[in-house]
Amino acid sequence: DQQVKQNSPSLSVQEGRISILNCDYTNSMFDYFLWYKKYPAEGPTFLISISSIKDKNEDGRFTVFLNKSAKHLSLHIVPSQPGDSAVYFCAASAGAQKLVFGQGTRLTINP
């Protein structure tokens, strides 16, 4: 049972444009959501998070949106840069600090 799903395994975006990565979840008890970025042969790096009491959180070029009624969150990166090329994981927790991860989306930024 996949509680957190990233339905797009890959995404290509032109440099300077907006990248939008999507994530859906099924467990209505999730109250904390995170995005991680991962380069090959490295551990994931924490990017940005949002709690269920908010619907938007922004940090520089990164913005996370949460739609609780649709059980959907998204990560917007604008403008996209070549260094943003990586695999992005969304994750969620239900208060117990155990994270459930999606399968990841490989983002490629084209010059």
Next chain:
Amino acid sequence: SQTIHQWPATLVQPVGSPLSLECTVEGTSNPNLYWYRQAAGRGLQLLFYSVGIGQISSEVPQNLSASRPQDRQFILSSKKLLLSDSGFYLCAWTHGRLSNQPQHFGDGTRLSIL
């Protein structure tokens, strides 16, 4: 600042051999510690987590075990490796007493079973 170390970075082991992967955290006390595995093309699967010395919770039945002999040390072990144990193993930590905190990951160990 806090840092997390995992070693070795890569490991090639024959089927049936034992395994010991080590993870240590510096710069914090009483962290929650986690072991994950990422199989090829898959997401991160939580294997074990620990909220204190000697306290281990297993998330999936498997051929592996974990131990926490010291506050900031987390060890992943196996007595006899299987081919299916191949993967990328990641250790992570988070603040033990705070809720809604991100987990921070080490650089992982690439384990190949031959």
